[in-house]
Amino acid sequence: MTGTASGPEPPEPPGPPAPGxxxxxxxxxxxxxxxxxxxxxPFSAIEIHWARKHGLSAGVAxxxxxxxxxxxxxxxxxxxxxxxxxxxxxxxxxxLPADAVEAAEAGMTLAEATAWLRVGFxxxxxxxxxxxxxxxxxxxxxxxxxxxxxx
Amino acid sequence: MLSSQRNELLCETGPGTSMGExxxxxxxxxxxxxxxxxxxxxxxxIMGEDLVLYRDREGNYGLVDRHCPHRRAxxxxxxxxxRGLRCNYHGWLWDHSGACLHQPFExxxxxxxxxxxxxxxxxxxVAAKAGLLWAYLGPRPAPLLPDWDRYYSRGYKQIAISxxxxxxxQCQENSIDPVHxxxxxxxxxxxLRGQDGPRAxxxxxxxxxxxxxxxxxxxxxxxxxxxDELWTTGRVCLWPNCxxxxxxxxxxxxxxxxxxSVGWFIDELPGDAPFEQDRIPTWHAPVRDEKTGRWIDTxxxxxxxxxxxxxxxxxxxxxxxxxxSDRGVIMLRKRMFDEIDAVAAGRDPLGTIRDPAVNDRxxxxxxxxxxxxxxxxxxxxxxxxxxxxxxxxxxxxxxxQQCAAASxxx
Numbered sequence: 015m016t017g018t019a020s021g022p023e024p025p026e027p028p029g030p031p032a033p034g035x036x037x038x039x040x041x042x043x044x045x046x047x048x049x050x051x052x053x054x055x056p057f058s059a060i061e062i063h064w065a066r067k068h069g070l071s072a073g074v075a076x077x078x079x080x081x082x083x084x085x086x087x088x089x090x091x092x093x094x095x096x097x098x099x100x101x102x103x104x105x106x107x108x109x110l111p112a113d114a115v116e117a118a119e120a121g122m123t124l125a126e127a128t129a130w131l132r133v134g135f136x137x138x139x140x141x142x143x144x145x146x147x148x149x150x151x152x153x154x155x156x157x158x159x160x161x162x163x164x165x
Numbered sequence: 166m167l168s169s170q171r172n173e174l175l176c177e178t179g180p181g182t183s184m185g186e187x188x189x190x191x192x193x194x195x196x197x198x199x200x201x202x203x204x205x206x207x208x209x210x211i212m213g214e215d216l217v218l219y220r221d222r223e224g225n226y227g228l229v230d231r232h233c234p235h236r237r238a239x240x241x242x243x244x245x246x247x248r249g250l251r252c253n254y255h256g257w258l259w260d261h262s263g264a265c266l267h268q269p270f271e272x273x274x275x276x277x278x279x280x281x282x283x284x285x286x287x288x289x290x291v292a293a294k295a296g297l298l299w300a301y302l303g304p305r306p307a308p309l310l311p312d313w314d315r316y317y318s319r320g321y322k323q324i325a326i327s328x329x330x331x332x333x334x335q336c337q338e339n340s341i342d343p344v345h346x347x348x349x350x351x352x353x354x355x356x357l358r359g360q361d362g363p364r365a366x367x368x369x370x371x372x373x374x375x376x377x378x379x380x381x382x383x384x385x386x387x388x389x390x391x392x393d394e395l396w397t398t399g400r401v402c403l404w405p406n407c408x409x410x411x412x413x414x415x416x417x418x419x420x421x422x423x424x425x426s427v428g429w430f431i432d433e434l435p436g437d438a439p440f441e442q443d444r445i446p447t448w449h450a451p452v453r454d455e456k457t458g459r460w461i462d463t464x465x466x467x468x469x470x471x472x473x474x475x476x477x478x479x480x481x482x483x484x485x486x487x488x489x490s491d492r493g494v495i496m497l498r499k500r501m502f503d504e505i506d507a508v509a510a511g512r513d514p515l516g517t518i519r520d521p522a523v524n525d526r527x528x529x530x531x532x533x534x535x536x537x538x539x540x541x542x543x544x545x546x547x548x549x550x551x552x553x554x555x556x557x558x559x560x561x562x563x564x565x566q567q568c569a570a571a572s573x574x575x
């Protein structure tokens with residue numbers, strides 16, 4: 015966990031809409047209060063629960079959300095000591111911002127991920143294959159071994 | 166795409182396999198309580214183990230080896246007594262803990278003998294909850310049997326069980342595959358009804374969250390926004406082998422090429438007068454059309470079954486080509502590998518509950534809320550599986566009428 019991941023909760027911002035009965039029931043299900051919902055607006059109850067369980071503050075979560083990274087991946091990103099700015103090159107290259115987190119876990123660079131994507135492997139698939147010991151050449155041959163017969 | 170070795174890791178659940186070790190850390194639903202109103206034994210095969218489930222006259226449920234340790238006779242044909250199950254071959258009596266209580270001829274010849282204290286039968290704990298019988302096949306102490314909040318919702322409940330001739334994991338992958346709804350259930354259903362468009366709204370965005378008991382998948386379609394509950398709340402891929410969308414669908418491995426689909430359903434009832442259901446009926450849903458020999462395609466889960474069995478007895482993941490719609494499936498596989506490693510390292514895997522204070526009406530996310538109003542002006546047809554027996558449909562109708570009348574009086 016980085017130093018920016020935890021810390022004091024920010025003050026309750028003014029203005030978020032009052033939660034409906036359904037939202038309140040959902041919040042109660044996760045052990046949250048109306049105050050929690052307001053303080054964490056606009057995150058959903060499941061996101062707030064997951065963030066708090068892993069020590070992520072609302073402020074840090076918002077920084078990741080601004081980059082398009084959801085709570086599950088923000089928690090993982092903080093665990094891998096990433097910064098929100100690190101996802102920008104990935105988004106610019108056409109990946110989902112959260113793919114940067116997947117790549118970090120698998121130890122893949124943007125260039126490597128791009129090479130895998132070029133032959134048809136979306137990043138989470140490529141990351142799992144890398145983790146399982148596949149090389150790009152081997153995986154490409156295996157992927158198209160059956161298909162090539164029909165080309 | 167996976168290597169064949171990684172595919173086997175996900176699919177093989179017999180004793181001693183890695184996935185078998187993981188799944189044995191969870192209680193698995195294996196039958197309905199109401200199945201034991203007319204019988205006292207039932208043969209079951211779970212994760213490659215042949216067993217007999219029984220209810221003795223004291224009301225104890227037992228799950229023991231299918232074969233008597235004496236001469237290997239079939240205990241599915243045994244008979245229950247006040248306590249335990251007696252083999253019909255030579256009368257050895259076994260209780261739910263696996264202890265041998267009686268060996269008639271041995272004890273006649275050796276009244277002071279201790280032979281029965283030296284033999285045991287394989288036995289697993291069984292518990293009843295929500296009209297289901299649950300078995301735990303893992304190491305002791307067993308975790309708590311989850312007490313999901315949905316079990317306590319007001320409504321007419323029923324259990325439907327099917328045997329699907331394919332591996333469990335391709336069934337569970339379906340639990341985190343939002344896009345298939347658009348094609349398998351919406352567009353294909355229209356084709357089956359002879360309708361030629363327009364097609365169902367397309368998916369435009371997918372999202373996945375994690376919580377203490379699994380994953381939530383979220384979707385935005387062309388006809389919805391991020392304010393829709395399908396995005397704000399989502400639906401639950403309940404760990405490790407269940408789908409929860411207001412009803413539950415467990416996918417329990419029978420063995421590596423067949424799966425027990427156990428569905429627990431609830432239909433909301435009108436009004437708010439108290440409603441108590443004295444028994445939850447269990448029925449067995451057919452998967453093939455007897456006239457044509459083809460898979461039944463008229464109901465939601467039957468359509469799922471067609472997709473699953475179509476992938477082969479064990480889906481060959483060395484031949485697949487995954488794309489953007491499969492992000493949830495990849496996430497599920499990765500997490501399965503992680504949890505296999507956790508068990509191998511001696512840790513409790515995801516979602517096991519051991520604290521009784523936690524295990525009290527445990528919350529699960531649900532679109533529409535836990536106590537939703539009844540839909541329509543009368544009981545809705547059962548859309549999930551073909552073959553609902555008349556007695557179950559009638560029971561639902563009677564419950565509806567009872568609640569509607571109470572509501573009118575109130």
